[in-house]
Amino acid sequence: MKIVVLVKQVPDTETKVQVKPGETAISTDGVTYVINPYDEFAIEEALRIKEAKGGEVTLISLGWDKAAEALRTGLAMGADKAVHLNDPAFLGGDAHATAVALAKAVKKMECDLLLCGKQGIDYDNHQVGVRVAELLGVPHVAVVTKLELQDGKAVAHREIEGGSEVVEVPLPAVITCQKGLNEPRYASLKGIMQAKKKPLAAQKPADIDASAGEVGKAGAKLEVVSMSMPPDRPAGRIVPGEPEDAAKEVVKLLRNEAKVI
Amino acid sequence: MSGIWVFAELRDGKIIKVVNEMLNAGKGISAKLGENVAAVLLGSGVESLAKDLAGMGAKTVYLADDAKLKAYTPDAYAKVVVDLVKQHQPSVLLFGNSAVGKDLAPTVAAKLGVGLASDCTGVEVNDQKKLVFTRPVYSAKAVIKVFCRDNPQMATIRPNVLPPGELDAGASPEVAKAPVALSDSDIRTIVRDVVKSAGGKIELTEANVIVAGGRGMKGPDEFKIIEELANVLGAAVGASRAAVDAGWRDHHDQVGQTGKVVNPSLYIACGISGSIQHLAGMKTSKVIVAVNKDPEAPIFKVANYGIVGDLFKVVPIMTREFKSMLAQ
Numbered sequence: 001m002k003i004v005v006l007v008k009q010v011p012d013t014e015t016k017v018q019v020k021p022g023e024t025a026i027s028t029d030g031v032t033y034v035i036n037p038y039d040e041f042a043i044e045e046a047l048r049i050k051e052a053k054g055g056e057v058t059l060i061s062l063g064w065d066k067a068a069e070a071l072r073t074g075l076a077m078g079a080d081k082a083v084h085l086n087d088p089a090f091l092g093g094d095a096h097a098t099a100v101a102l103a104k105a106v107k108k109m110e111c112d113l114l115l116c117g118k119q120g121i122d123y124d125n126h127q128v129g130v131r132v133a134e135l136l137g138v139p140h141v142a143v144v145t146k147l148e149l150q151d152g153k154a155v156a157h158r159e160i161e162g163g164s165e166v167v168e169v170p171l172p173a174v175i176t177c178q179k180g181l182n183e184p185r186y187a188s189l190k191g192i193m194q195a196k197k198k199p200l201a202a203q204k205p206a207d208i209d210a211s212a213g214e215v216g217k218a219g220a221k222l223e224v225v226s227m228s229m230p231p232d233r234p235a236g237r238i239v240p241g242e243p244e245d246a247a248k249e250v251v252k253l254l255r256n257e258a259k260v261i
Numbered sequence: 262m263s264g265i266w267v268f269a270e271l272r273d274g275k276i277i278k279v280v281n282e283m284l285n286a287g288k289g290i291s292a293k294l295g296e297n298v299a300a301v302l303l304g305s306g307v308e309s310l311a312k313d314l315a316g317m318g319a320k321t322v323y324l325a326d327d328a329k330l331k332a333y334t335p336d337a338y339a340k341v342v343v344d345l346v347k348q349h350q351p352s353v354l355l356f357g358n359s360a361v362g363k364d365l366a367p368t369v370a371a372k373l374g375v376g377l378a379s380d381c382t383g384v385e386v387n388d389q390k391k392l393v394f395t396r397p398v399y400s401a402k403a404v405i406k407v408f409c410r411d412n413p414q415m416a417t418i419r420p421n422v423l424p425p426g427e428l429d430a431g432a433s434p435e436v437a438k439a440p441v442a443l444s445d446s447d448i449r450t451i452v453r454d455v456v457k458s459a460g461g462k463i464e465l466t467e468a469n470v471i472v473a474g475g476r477g478m479k480g481p482d483e484f485k486i487i488e489e490l491a492n493v494l495g496a497a498v499g500a501s502r503a504a505v506d507a508g509w510r511d512h513h514d515q516v517g518q519t520g521k522v523v524n525p526s527l528y529i530a531c532g533i534s535g536s537i538q539h540l541a542g543m544k545t546s547k548v549i550v551a552v553n554k555d556p557e558a559p560i561f562k563v564a565n566y567g568i569v570g571d572l573f574k575v576v577p578i579m580t581r582e583f584k585s586m587l588a589q
Contacts, residue, residue: 013518013538017402026403037519095367096376121518123398125379127367130335134371139449140335142364145512155453159513160360161272161464166454167334179519180512221376225393225406233544238556238567246568247578250550253566255586258548260470260527261494 001055001149003046004106005079006116006129008036009063009070013121017229024224035070038117040184041177045147046115047078048182053149055112056080060105062090062098068200075195076187083109086202092217095123099131101215104208106136111172113154118143118176126176133174141167145180263296264321264351266413268342269314270361271304276313278425278467279357283418284317285426286384287355293386296352299323300434303341305331308436315434318426322434323349327441333361334450337443339368345439346373346413353392354413359466362417369415376409378416380522382545383423392416400518400541420467421524458513463497465516470527471546473499473516474509475539477532477553477572481509486573487531490580493587499523499543501533517542529579531572535560552576 011017011031018027035043046057059074061067062085071082085101093101106114114133119126126142133140145164146157152171157164159178187195205212212218239246239253255261267283269276280300287298300319302310304326311322325341342365346354354369356362358380370377383395391408394416398405409415465471472491474484484498491498500510502517516523518538528546533539535551535558543549544563551564552572561567568575 011399013541015399015402016537017399019403024405026399094376095379096370096374099371121400124396124400124522125377126363127370127377127379130364130367131371134368140368141450143360157456158360160455161467162462163455163457165452166456168451168453169449178512179515221374221410222378222407223410225408227398227403227405230397230401230404230545233549233563233565236549236561236563236565236567238561238569243568243570243574244578246570247575248582250566250568251579251582251586254527254548254550258527258565260548261583261586 001053001112002110003055003057003113004111005042005046005059006102007039007059007061007070007074008120009033009067010036010120010122019227019229024227035073036117036120038177041181042115042117043074043077044182044184062101071200072195073187075198076191077185081199084202087204089205089212090216093215094220094222095125095127095131096221097215097219099128099135100219101210103132103135104210108208113171114174116176118178129174129176138172139169140174141169142176143178144175145178147175265290265296265298265353266351267300268356269300269302270357270359276310279420281317281425282423283355284319286423288318290386294390303330303338311434311436315432316428316430319434321437323437323439325439325441329443332452334448335364335368336448336450338365339372340447341441342369343372352412354415356417358417358419366417375411375415378407380419381416382419400522401545402541465497465499465521465523468497468525470494470496471499471523471525472496472529474504474531475501475533476503478504486576490576493580493583501539530560531576533560534558
């Protein structure tokens with residue numbers, strides 16, 4: 001089985017976000033980058049399927065030079081090879097332009113199953129996996145917490161409000177992964193050494209038959225007007241006293257002052 | 262043609278709350294754009310809901326009623342919505358940022374080849390009569406404003422943020438019945454089963470009140486006192502990543518950057534220190550109460566009211582006090 005995993009490099013969740021005045025992206029100064037946590041579930045699931053059924057796991061990432069580090073980490077976890085869409089023309093896009101580039105790259109490969117995170121934790125778009133499925137003309141199941149593969153089909157448990165839904169789709173399909181699906185492994189030292197020898201191909205728009213105008217910023221359908229820091233919350237107050245008194249006081253304040261009860 | 266369209270999502274046969282919030286926002290947009298507000302209603306045997314949508318402000322209800330639309334599937338729903346959009350060319354198309362909206366909106370946007378602003382918390386109309394959407398990014402550590410280059414201008418709207426409108430019980434809509442041309446082969450996704458969570462839990466992302474526990478809870482059984490408080494308040498129960506990773510609560514309950522982003526009127530954080538990831542998921546709550554033993558805990562920096570003390574003493578007293586207050 002040929003499995004393709006979409007991988008995004010994002011700032012670590014510990015990152016304190018800084019926006020410089022007039023900028024429309026966060027400052028990269030001092031930011032540590034990691035694999036998008038939801039994409040880790042996708043990589044892990046791909047590796048488990050490969051271990052159970054055989055096959056090959058290919059990673060794809062669209063991003064600046066540094067994104068190669070995320071792909072090396074995925075290769076160290078056990079993926080077989082990686083493709084890096086690495087060109088200034090790919091950058092600055094929205095979910096549409098990014099999905100167009102990724103779908104074009106996937107079309108160049110054999111793919112029985114495509115896995116990715118349910119959303120990137122940077123722009124929180126939850127769009128790219130679904131859009132790639134549409135562009136490839138295959139079905140998708142989004143926000144999946146359990147996945148079983150049977151003859152030519154996938155049975156997936158997908159998170160919905162107040163429960164889950166069990167759905168079946170024919171393969172090939174796109175599955176977007178949610179926490180609960182599995183516990184991603186750490187790369188072993190051996191894996192890290194092996195990853196250095198695994199193929200990691202950098203590709204330009206021409207390599208995937210994309211024109212520069214349809215990917216990246218030029219191909220985006222959304223325009224960013226501004227980016228700013230959210231307003232600080234006004235300083236709160238500690239309600240003093242013994243637990244009994246403080247608890248009673250807070251309950252009263254919630255009704256009489258905050259008026260939320 | 263024109264129109265400001267709101268997707269009228271149903272859950273258990275009822276119109277979900279965010280639909281009224283979006284239709285109410287649509288009325289404001291309508292006045293500025295000079296275009297009518299409409300609702301798009303899909304389902305099986307749902308025509309009677311059109312009147313409710315009119316009461317929320319929809320002048321027209323595009324109704325697609327078909328047995329094949331009984332359960333949500335991205336294939337069937339997207340095809341019907343895209344056919345309607347192509348026929349009527351609305352300038353705006355809004356969805357709730359729910360499990361269905363998050364699935365359907367990007368499917369429709371991809372089919373139409375247009376942009377989509379996800380999980381928006383605000384919308385305004387600019388001088389060029391374009392909709393400018395506000396959306397939190399990096400889990401609300403920053404905020405961007407975006408607009409869509411093409412029509413329909415599409416967005417998913419976060420529930421519980423935009424104010425709902427007053428209902429007009431006397432309103433009746435113009436119902437435009439949409440032909441549904443679906444064959445079995447159009448629908449590749451088959452819904453095998455729907456499994457409800459035990460106890461009919463309130464969904465965190467839609468809850469008006471949330472009581473959440475963290476590492477300070479010490480174990481899964483201790484969450485009972487959180488649940489008791491939540492029961493009294495009609496609240497949803499949340500948990501920090503520490504409590505979920507420890508296996509005390511299901512990941513469905515996780516609030517934070519890799520969990521759910523919530524915005525209730527009241528968030529009561531018990532034994533939660535307030536890591537940057539947790540704050541990213543809840544600091545847009547209108548009022549925050551923190552109960553923690555450590556006076557230096559970062560949660561106190563965002564809390565409107567803080568109690569420095571043992572939650573195992575404080576929480577049961579709050580439960581008792583709320584109970585007697587609400588009984589009056």
